[in-house]
Amino acid sequence: MRDNEEGARAAYRVRFDTEPELIGSAPGRINLIGEHTDYNGGFVLPCAINFRVAAAMGQGTGELYSVDFDEARPSGGCKEDSWVDYPRGVAWALADAGYTVGRFQAAFAGDVPRASGLSSSAAIECATGVALNDLFGFGLDYKELARLCQRAENRFVGVNSGIMDQYASLLCRRDAALLIDCRSLEATSVPFRLEESGLSLLVCDTGVERELGNTGYNDRRASCERAAQELSVDLLRDATLEDLDRLRGVELKRARHVISENERVLAAVEALKRSDYAGLGRLMYESHASLRDDYEVSTRELDAFVTIASNYQALGARLTGAGFGGCAIALIADDAVEVLEEAVISRFAEAGFGRPTFYVVQPSDGAEVVQ
Ligand code: GLA
Numbered sequence: 173m174r175d176n177e178e179g180a181r182a183a184y185r186v187r188f189d190t191e192p193e194l195i196g197s198a199p200g201r202i203n204l205i206g207e208h209t210d211y212n213g214g215f216v217l218p219c220a221i222n223f224r225v226a227a228a229m230g231q232g233t234g235e236l237y238s239v240d241f242d243e244a245r246p247s248g249g250c251k252e253d254s255w256v257d258y259p260r261g262v263a264w265a266l267a268d269a270g271y272t273v274g275r276f277q278a279a280f281a282g283d284v285p286r287a288s289g290l291s292s293s294a295a296i297e298c299a300t301g302v303a304l305n306d307l308f309g310f311g312l313d314y315k316e317l318a319r320l321c322q323r324a325e326n327r328f329v330g331v332n333s334g335i336m337d338q339y340a341s342l343l344c345r346r347d348a349a350l351l352i353d354c355r356s357l358e359a360t361s362v363p364f365r366l367e368e369s370g371l372s373l374l375v376c377d378t379g380v381e382r383e384l385g386n387t388g389y390n391d392r393r394a395s396c397e398r399a400a401q402e403l404s405v406d407l408l409r410d411a412t413l414e415d416l417d418r419l420r421g422v423e424l425k426r427a428r429h430v431i432s433e434n435e436r437v438l439a440a441v442e443a444l445k446r447s448d449y450a451g452l453g454r455l456m457y458e459s460h461a462s463l464r465d466d467y468e469v470s471t472r473e474l475d476a477f478v479t480i481a482s483n484y485q486a487l488g489a490r491l492t493g494a495g496f497g498g499c500a501i502a503l504i505a506d507d508a509v510e511v512l513e514e515a516v517i518s519r520f521a522e523a524g525f526g527r528p529t530f531y532v533v534q535p536s537d538g539a540e541v542v543q
Pocket of ligand 1: 206207208209210211333334335336337493494495
């Protein structure tokens with residue numbers, strides 16, 4: 173059992189004076205490439221990471237307890253802008269879809285950094301989802317569960333996010349990235365054996381916190397919808413680079429990012445299949461430039477990290493997740509990681525930015541129920 177699963181179990185015992193019936197466990201994710209494409213029906217290529225949220229659960233009082241916040245809240249109720257909105261939202265989405273969610277109690281423990289673009293919200297939703305699914309015997313497969321968790325985020329929490337985070341948290345496999353076609357919702361594992369390649373995936377958390385609800389996320393989504401409408405397509409996935417001649421202003425820039433990013437994801441999959449990590453890295457740099465210039469979701473900190481990474485031999489680097497703060501990733505040789513970290517710390521200090529935090533992550537297994 174992983175540490176946070178043990179932690180959730182121990183907290184459950186103390187809180188409820190009994191053993192949990194089961195423990196749902198789900199990871200956060202990084203996205204290798206394919207940003208802001210999911211809600212346009214496009215392609216994404218995330219990996220689950222070795223940071224997770226665990227939900228120790230049983231039928232019972234209706235109390236939910238968070239180890240990380242040291243706080244207990246009722247499982248039912250409205251949105252209240254706290255951690256409990258995620259498990260509550262999932263219970264609501266299941267009930268709304270016709271599943272009978274009985275009274276349950278749970279203790280949550282996790283180590284996914286929050287508000288930094290590593291999908292801590294999907295991790296808590298999916299840990300809750302797999303646990304409730306087993307506890308009440310709904311028999312939902314993980315793709316259906318992902319859609320219900322996304323619905324919880326869209327309708328209960330109120331962030332109009334796409335399907336990437338919940339799919340990644342539920343369906344990723346160890347040593348692999350997950351190619352998701354966000355229109356057909358088909359998902360394919362693409363082997364990504366980092367350890368064998370002598371490369372690391374370094375995450376730099378810039379410490380600039382964001383909650384998607386308070387950013388330009390929903391606004392970006394709306395401009396994509398306007399662009400699709402102007403081009404008379406349902407989703408920007410169906411538009412091509414030639415179509416861009418028919419757009420202007422903000423819609424042109426947003427659509428140019430989305431259309432070119434979809435092409436980069438497919439090229440990245442081909443590069444991974446050939447173990448062409450240099451090729452993958454170039455696509456990551458291009459993705460970042462497009463997110464910075466056309467999608468305008470980068471920050472000075474994220475841009476600085478990517479520039480420093482390129483000066484310190486990273487094969488590729490880019491912001492990961494929605495942007496507006498949060499994390500960037502670099503694909504870099506194992507023995508160059510420390511030097512890059514030191515350089516970033518000192519350049520950030522010189523620039524007056526906050527102190528960044530680093531994590532070396534492994535492509536990891538998706539959600540599961542552990543007994
Ligand atoms: C957030 C959302 C995802 C996706 C990314 C941007 O993580 O939750 O659905 O849109 O931003 O790629």
